[in-house]
Amino acid sequence: MSDVIEIRGLRVSAVVGVLREERDRPQPLTMDIDIERPFEEAAINDDVGETTDYSRVLSVALAVAREGRFLLLETLAYRVAHEIVALDPAVTRVNVAVRKLRPPVPEDVDTVGVRTTVSRP
16 A cells, blocks of 8 residues: 555653653653555545544544553554554554653663554454
8 A cells, every 4th residue: 555644743741651750740752653544535536534534643642642651652652553543444554653852861862762553453
């Protein structure tokens, strides 16, 4: 398949991490989401009803991040991906990347993050 809906740089503050400082307050994260699903009919007919509503995808991703209190970025990415697959039966695969913008490490690094891909069973 070559049809992909891309969401880049979704910013959210969420509680995620194992250190006390990460558990006490939300920290800034960014997400990239790729949604694989056919959208030829939507493109040909210029019909929003024939594609995935990315505003709903954004709402789902933000809700998972804000409502969860995860130890691992891996858990957050996995749950976001599964919720998006469940959102629309036309979605065949979702790739979610989550990055901490200010990771609590002494090294000089821009971000740390994870990426997962979930396919419809």
